[in-house]
């Protein structure tokens with residue numbers, strides 16, 4: 001088996017987190033990607049053996065979701081949103097410029113092995129269009145020039161911070177977080193940005209609340225939009241802390257993003 005014993009043990013650990021072991025397949029495949037740089041035949045076989053399902057069933061999942069890669073990914077996965085809003089706001093131009101700059105096509109890796117470029121669908125970040133993602137962390141309001149500077153910084157090994165998240169790690173490190181092994185960066189960066197909170201600020205100013213039964217407390221958040229944004233950040237951090245306390249190895253910010 002190509003996977004080392006540590007990885008094999010961690011795959012078993014993930015499977016053991018769930019009442020039905022096969023529920024652990026998605027994070028297990030992320031761990032395979034972290035260890036192997038892609039979903040390998042050996043990784044598929046290991047998941048199948050641990051979960052007592054067939055390799056065809058594992059393969060069916062791995063080929064259904066676009067986050068699972070059958071070809072090796074570079075040190076950084078750079079996704080350019082080319083869905084409707086980002087496209088008209090400049091996403092198509094960014095993607096075209098990066099293809100030319102990196103001398104790659106879609107889903108290809110630069111010759112130095114650093115950057116894998118892929119055009120991706122809407123990331124529910126349309127209020128920051130055009131959006132680029134590095135290892136699924138947001139880089140908001142990009143231009144062709146800023147995107148070129150971004151990949152050049154990553155290739156040069158400079159520290160880069162997501163516009164709404166933590167310092168960027170490598171793709172393999174991010175895959176380990178998605179497998180449920182936190183890297184301690186969950187609290188870095190804001191939990192929400194101003195444009196996403198405009199509606200909340202307006203509701204706050206006017207005393208609007210969500211209808212009863214919607215899960216809302218029914219109480220308007222008092223204060224200016226900036227104060228409301230701070231309260232939202234604080235309550236999200238408290239919620240994340242509570243979840244971590246309850247299940248220290250099974251919930252991360254990256255997992256939450258993936259679930260959205």
Ligand code: FES
Nearest residue numbers: 081086122123125
């Ligand atoms: S269209 Fe790009 S994030 Fe929605």
